[in-house]
Amino acid sequence: MSGAEERGEARWNVPLAVPAPGAEPARRNGHRRPTMAAAEPVPASDEPDHATDEPDTSTDEPEIATGEPARARADAAAAGTSPGPAVVDRPGDHWDRRVAKGLAFLRRRLSGDYEVDEFGFDPELTDAVFHPLLRLLYRDWFRTEISGVEHLPDVGAGLVVGNHSGTVALDALVLAAALHDRHPARRYLRLLGADLVFRMPVVSELARKTGGTVACNPDAERLLGNGELVGVFPEGFKGVGKLYADRYKLQRFGRGGFVSAALRTGTPIVPVAIVGGEEIYPMLADIKPLARLLKLPYFPVTPTFPWLGPLGMVPLPSKWLIEFCPPIPTAHLRDSADDPLVVFNLADQVRETIQQTLHKLLERRPDPFGP
Numbered sequence: 001m002s003g004a005e006e007r008g009e010a011r012w013n014v015p016l017a018v019p020a021p022g023a024e025p026a027r028r029n030g031h032r033r034p035t036m037a038a039a040e041p042v043p044a045s046d047e048p049d050h051a052t053d054e055p056d057t058s059t060d061e062p063e064i065a066t067g068e069p070a071r072a073r074a075d076a077a078a079a080g081t082s083p084g085p086a087v088v089d090r091p092g093d094h095w096d097r098r099v100a101k102g103l104a105f106l107r108r109r110l111s112g113d114y115e116v117d118e119f120g121f122d123p124e125l126t127d128a129v130f131h132p133l134l135r136l137l138y139r140d141w142f143r144t145e146i147s148g149v150e151h152l153p154d155v156g157a158g159l160v161v162g163n164h165s166g167t168v169a170l171d172a173l174v175l176a177a178a179l180h181d182r183h184p185a186r187r188y189l190r191l192l193g194a195d196l197v198f199r200m201p202v203v204s205e206l207a208r209k210t211g212g213t214v215a216c217n218p219d220a221e222r223l224l225g226n227g228e229l230v231g232v233f234p235e236g237f238k239g240v241g242k243l244y245a246d247r248y249k250l251q252r253f254g255r256g257g258f259v260s261a262a263l264r265t266g267t268p269i270v271p272v273a274i275v276g277g278e279e280i281y282p283m284l285a286d287i288k289p290l291a292r293l294l295k296l297p298y299f300p301v302t303p304t305f306p307w308l309g310p311l312g313m314v315p316l317p318s319k320w321l322i323e324f325c326p327p328i329p330t331a332h333l334r335d336s337a338d339d340p341l342v343v344f345n346l347a348d349q350v351r352e353t354i355q356q357t358l359h360k361l362l363e364r365r366p367d368p369f370g371p
Contacts, residue, residue, distance in 0.1 A: 105124075105128055108124070109125075116209075119190075119208065119211070119212075119213045119219075119223075120208035120209060121188075121190070121208070121209070121210070121211040122209045122210075123188065125209055126188070126209065126210050126211065130177075130206075130209075130210050131177050131180060131181070134173055134174060134176075134177035135177060135181065137170075137174065137315075138174040138177060138178050138320065141315070141317050142174065142276055142280075142315075142317065142318060142319070142320040143317075143319055143320065143371065144174065144178060144276070144320040144321070144322060145320070145321050145322070146178055146182050146322045146323075146324075147321075147322070147323045147324070148272075148323045148324035148325060148326075149179075149182045149183060149184075149324060151270055151324045151325060151326050151327055152179070152183060152187070152229065152270060152324055153229070153268065153327075154184065154185050155185070155227070156227050157223075157224040157225070157226075157227050157228060157229070157230070157265060157267040157268075158229045158230070158267060158268055158269075158270055158327070159220075159224065159230050159232065159258060159261070159262045159267050159268070159269045159270065160175075160179070160189060160229060160230065160231045160232070160270045160272055160324075161231075161232055161233075161234060161258060161269055161270070161271050161272065161350050161354070162175060162231065162232075162233055162271070162272040162273070162274055162354070163233070163235065163239060163248075163250055163273060163274055163354050163358065164233035164235040164236065164239030164240050164277075165239055165240060165242070165247065165248075165274070165277040165278045166240060166277035166278060166280050166281055166315075167240060167241065167280070167281035167282075167283050167300045167302065168240075168280075168281055168313075168315075169233075169240050170277065170280060170315065171233075171274050171276075171277040172191050172193075172231065172233060173210075174274075174277075174320070174322075175189065175231060175272065175274065175322065176188070176189040176191060176210070176211075176231065178322060179229070187229050188211055188228075188229065189211070189229050189230070189231045190211045190212070190213065190223050190228045190229065190230050190231065191207070191210075191211065191212045191213075191230075191231045191232075192212070192213060192214070192215035192219070192220055192230060192231065192232045192258075193207060193212050193213075193214065193215055194214075194215060194236060194237065195214065196237075196297070197212075198214060215232065215257075216257075217257055217260060217261050217264075220232070220257075220258070220261040221261050221264055221265055224261060224262070224265040224267045225265055232258045234253040234254055234256075234258055234347070234351075235250060235251040235252070235253065236254065237297040237298070238251040238252065239251050241283070241286065241297055241298035241300070242283070243283050243284070243285070243286070244278065244282040244283050244284060247278035247279075247282075248275070248278060248358050248359075248362060250351055250354060250355050250358075253347050253348075253350075253351050255343075256343040256344060256346070256347035258347075259330075259343045259346045259347045259350070260337050260338070260343055262330045263330050263333050263334055263336060263337035263342070263343070263346075264334065264337045266330055266331035266334050267330060268327035268328060268329050268330060268331075269327065269328045269330060269346075269350055270324055270325065270326075270327045270328075271324075271325040271328070271350050271353040271354045271357070272322065272323065272324050272325065272354070273321075273322070273323050273325065273354050273357035273358045273360075273361055274320070274321075274322050275320065275321040275322075275358060275361040275362060275365060276318045276319055276320030276321060276365075276368075277318075277320070278318075279316055279318035279368045279369070280315035280316050280318055281300065281302045281304075281305065281315060281316070282302055282303060282316075283298075283300045283301070283302055284301050284302060284303065285300075285301040286298045286299060286300060286301070287299040287301060304316075316369070317369060318368050318369055319365055319367070319368060319369060319370050319371070321361045321364060321365055323357055323360075323361060325353050325354070325357055328346070328349065328350065328353075330346070333346070
């Protein structure tokens with residue numbers, strides 16, 4: 001039992017995201033993107049129009065959209081000048097646009113012309129930097145297959161509850177990026193994490209920028225009350241730091257704080273099962289004395305770490321399957337948020353749903369490193 005549990009604090013042992021107490025509110029410098037000015041009309045001429053004496057050579061072929069704008073060609077025709085052939089993009093134009101877009105992004109970052117919310121979430125930085133990196137990881141390296149996205153709400157709050165594993169909690173990051181890419185509304189998953197991440201200077205800032213906050217009831221209820229999709233991993237470090245021999249065996253869900261938050265806000269709970277995370281860093285042993293010395297929850301020994309040094313941090317290319325299960329409604333139980341029996345039964349229902357889905361996904365994936 002952690003120190004927070006002994007003191008009876010409403011903490012959830014979920015090691016991924018971090019809050020930003022006192023994070024500055026949303027800000028924007030008020031810069032507006034310039035709009036295209038309307039084309040000035042060409043003044044009518046008093047001279048007779050001799051252009052009508054020429055035969056009509058126009059065709060019904062569609063305008064080529066990869067060069068000179070159609071408006072410029074129309075203006076040239078109205079002025080009686082030859083519009084010339086359509087301009088086709090050169091091979092280097094694509095890279096020129098990418099460089100220009102990157103420079104514009106850097107200019108906004110340096111000038112502070114971007115928005116963050118009260119928790120420090122930075123959507124622009126997440127879309128431009130973090131999600132592209134995670135996309136390469138989950139799509140190309142892990143070859144992730146995702147199903148059940150239709151069970152996520154299109155609008156409004158939802159509490160996504162998943163199993164945790166992998167020695168390093170990549171499963172939460174992969175889940176957030178994959179959900180954003182596959183959801184029709186491109187929704188963000190706001191992850192809840194343990195205090196340990198908040199105490200790590202660089203990691204805490206990155207977690208806050210990507211939408212994370214501390215795993216406690218007040219922050220969770222505030223996010224859910226704002227209509228956000230919130231992600232939580234109730235196993236916490238017990239799930240991430242379990243041995244490979246115990247893979248895909250769900251650990252205890254703690255006191256069910258996530259259930260209380262869902263009940264108080266009437267938010268549906270969406271269980272999600274993740275297969276693949278257990279094999280990226282198979283933990284063969286845990287050096288507990290060294291973990292206590294470094295003030296870590298565990299110190300892992302894997303087939304590649306610490307033997308290969310930094311190379312041991314490269315995850316193995318396991319095959320991932322992610323399935324979102326049908327939502328469990330809670331609106332009819334809002335008055336039972338403080339009833340321990342109701343909270344326990346609902347938490348057990350979520351845990352059993354995830355465990356059964358894991359068994360089903362493992363049958364679909366007999367080879368952990370298959371195609």
